[in-house]
Amino acid sequence: MRIDVLTLFPRMFEGPMGESIIGKARDKELLEINVSNFRDFSDNKHHTVDDYPYGGGAGMLLKVQPIYDNIKAIEAETPDTKKRVILLDPAGKKFDQELAEEFSQEEHLVFICGHYEGYDERIRTLVTDEVSLGDYVLTGGELGAMVMIDATVRLLPEVLGNETSAQTDSHSTGLLEHPQYTRPAEFKGMAVPEVLLNGNHKLIETWRLKESLRRTYTRRPDMLEKFPLTPEMVKLLAAVKKETAAENDTEN
Incomplete structure (x- = not known):
């Protein structure tokens, strides 16, 4: 599986995306993760990625152009992969185990992490899914993307040491997992x-x-x-x- 992340804060992914199960999956070459700063794709000489909303209102909106060009660059690099493009948005569908299992069947996921007050509406034309981590608002989409990536990657074949572990997890079976014990008795x-x-x-x-x-x-x-x-x-x-x-x- 290949995962691309579009963010203004790529350094946030350096630790979490290289440790534990995700790190092992990357070491085994079962997973490729690429994090890009869509500010680098801004055609503005000051590399701005946001602007005031038409019609007035509080806050700033992410502009469509940098994200559009970032996605097009990914498409040019991987023209033969079918992509699931996921917009992190509080108004999106709530993420759950069923969606994680769905994502795990894909060959290429692209996560767009928002910031500021919201998105230019035209950004939504570039995505296949709008997803929220829950009924609350975070500063940006980065933490939500990390959670979704972790929940998805652990379901990939050969990622977990015990292949039945993911199948018997709470929420995967439809029931919460039973109590478990180890030594001493x-x-x-x-x-x-x-x-x-x-x-x-x-x-x-x-x-x-x-x-x-x-x-x-x-x-x-x-x-x-x-x-x-x-x-x-x-x-x-x-x-x-x-x-x-x-x-x-x-x-x-």
Whole structure:
């Protein structure tokens, strides 16, 4: 996969894009990341990239020309790749695991990181997606792009050491992940559930499924509204609800 980032602050990407999973993916040549400063593409002698909005209003808008020319330079360099061009925008679609999985199937992603008050509307004609990290406003799109890149890259084949890790992550399965434990079996009076120590894989899988349902029900019940429950899950969830109600009655 190739990723291009258009930003006014390329140095922000130097650390995060070279460490951990992303750094390993680049070392394995599974991933190429290029960060460009679209100020370098400004045709203004002062290299300005923003201007006042027509009709008046607060703040400055990013001009279309530098971003347009930056994208055209990328297209000229990689004419044979199909590109997904993503505009980081608070008004865009909210980023989630499903979109990360969608992005991971692409061969070439281009992220445009905004700044100032907003964009010249004509910039939107250059993109395929307008995406927001969440319902809040950041100073610029750089941090949002880093999060989206990280969530996407870890889903690429061969990037994670264990190929099943990404498949069983919270949100990838549609449920939150079950509790997990490692050695020691007991620590300061806190013990690992006995079912995980007995070697009965069928019981372990049932326990994990039930605890995954429990965690989703108690923390993110909205996720269950659209999740296709199997008959086994329906039975386990009913038990979880009964146990949770009993615990709440005891506490009260």
